[in-house]
Amino acid sequence: MNRKKKVNQILKKKAKKINDKLNPKSKPRYVSKAERAKHEQEAGEE
Template sequence: MNRRKKIKAILTKRSKQANRKANPPKTKPKYLSKAERAHLEAEATTNQAPSIDEASAPQTTDRQQN
């Protein structure tokens, strides 16, 4: 019984390794520290171009052009 158990344990271990290798876990995004996130957020706000608000911009329609 021990021999059979050992063989089965070896084969299940190998099959689990093969499954892990064939289906790697999903990669997580790289960890960013709180300071790095704040720095990136600050850069994003400074580099952001001022956008024109669509509600304040005059809208033209076909009726106005005629």
């Protein structure tokens, strides 16, 4: 029983990963406070 369960868990995990890659998130990538300040400073220089 345990072997069957483990195999099923592995297969489900792989399927979930593939599904996540095919359906990317619509949320924008997180940009840290330091990165934002750096970008603003660069924009201010130009």
